Amino acid sequence: MATITRVEIKMIDLVPKITRTDAIQSFVSQETPIVIIHDSDGAVGTGYTYTIGTGGPAVVSLLERTLAPALIGKDPTRFEQLWRDLLFQTHATAVGAITSLALAAIDTALWDLNCRKNGLPLWKAAGGVRDKMRLYTTEGGWMYFTEDELVENALAAKEKGFKGSKIKIGSEYLVQDRRRLTKVREAVGDDYEIMVDANQNYDIAQAIRAARMLDELNIAWFEEPMPADDIAAHVELARRSHVPIAVGESMYSQSQFKDYMQLGAASIVQVDVARIGGITPWLKVAHTAECFNIAVCPHFLMELHLPLICAVPNAKWLEYIPQLDGVTKSQMQVVDGHGIPSREPGLGIDWDWDVISKLELVHHDVRKAA
Template identity: 60%
Template structure:
């Protein structure tokens, strides 16, 4: 039994490569906690999670002061036991984003360690359903982007083999959203998917109204139309429209997902391994969604989610938003609009430790023995 002997934590602040705006906010930074676990055999595994600009310092203090000291001496293979112990240790602050983001960095590191020790890629270790999955792109669909540029980006993505493009919605008047999306649909034709994302920007009545106006555009889904914790509102919306309703990036517990699925409040599950608490609960949500005949189209983190989406039979799409290029040497491999599952052991992410050292925020660097 190899016990955990050492844990290193770092945090880097990654600036988005393009301007990112949606109905409620702009993305100006991505705080990225990194956790590297070393066991008594000398094997290592690295996990990560993220914020969109706030809360990173709180995540790092939670890791350093309360969670990571509990891991020293633990059997690194007992991932399930560790996850539940850490969740219980923080029960007074769960279920919430800060705790789940911290748990995710640890859990992802443990899965990376396990896969590396077994010399197997994560997608095979976690299920091995397929070796590639479809991609859609978000980077050219932000809310501030002019209609002409939306069209150009969608046509370019289609030419490259991508299966769809996401366009942010939430303009002051519904007619503006209709005009933008109609222009994209006219340009790409009927055989190309258009996803939309309102980022919780609507009231329930406005969401129903806009969904009705967009009905004839045959959209792939309407994502986060209203407040993520309004389950009853999602039930109303899902019953009122033929457009699939997608949720998940702002849900932090498997029990939250269970309620959405049981009540018929969504049609597409976008569980995020960086926000649900790591790979362990991510897989549980994915398998539950399979029982409800719902596809998994995870939010963000394409470098990690390509492996998880390929691991499960109901994995459908990976969202193309390059995130880690500045601190990794590996890249997502794309063939004809399909993301290929990594062939290397572990998460399939090769970290550039020199770049990480230069970008790390010194006050959060810790080495725990």
């Protein structure tokens, strides 16, 4: 039986190529912890996680001091047991963002290691339902774009083959968002989807008003209308809205998703593999959503989510926001507005270690004591 002999922990900061601004924040930093797990057979698996803005060092500290040492000597093929053991080892800080993000780095590394040893790409190892997924882009819809720029960006995306665009909303006055969205709808026509994202900026009264306006413009979904911890408000909004309500990027446990689905508070779940704690819990949320006949359209991390949504039957869209282009040797393959998952064993991410070594902010090496 192979055992885990070494865990490397790195962190880099991926600076977005363009400014990313929504109704509540603007970020120019993306701290990205990376975990590399080695086993006694010589197999290696790489996983990662991220923060928008700050918080990366806290994730790295939890990995270095608590989680990585607990992996040494363990069987890497028992990733379900390892995930649960690590969760309970840190139960005093769970459910919470730091713990979930740290668990995700380890869990994705374990899946990568096992997929590589078994000679399977992740999308096949996790189910292999389809070999491509349609894309919508968020990069042309940030809050600071003018109305004319939003139109120009949406038309350019449509010309490239994208099937939809996401527009950020949450202006001071609802009429401002109406003007922005109306111009885009008139430009792209009815055969192109428009999604909107309020980034938790509304209260229930504002969200109800916004939902009526969005329905008039045939919007595909209304994302994160209110704070994610207010389930009752989302139940009320879902009851009143004809536009599907999408939630998930700010939720950190399977149980939170279960409550939303059971109460009818959302009809699209945007489970994020990093924020839920890894591939192991991500798949559980996706399959639970299938039982409720709810679509999965994950948040961010397109390079990692592509193989996952190709593995489950109820996935509908992949969000296009390039993240890893600068630190990988090959980019995600896009054909006619669809993402094509890698056929190579593992997660399908071809890391450029020379570039990563130059960007390293920290590097820890956890091994078995001599």
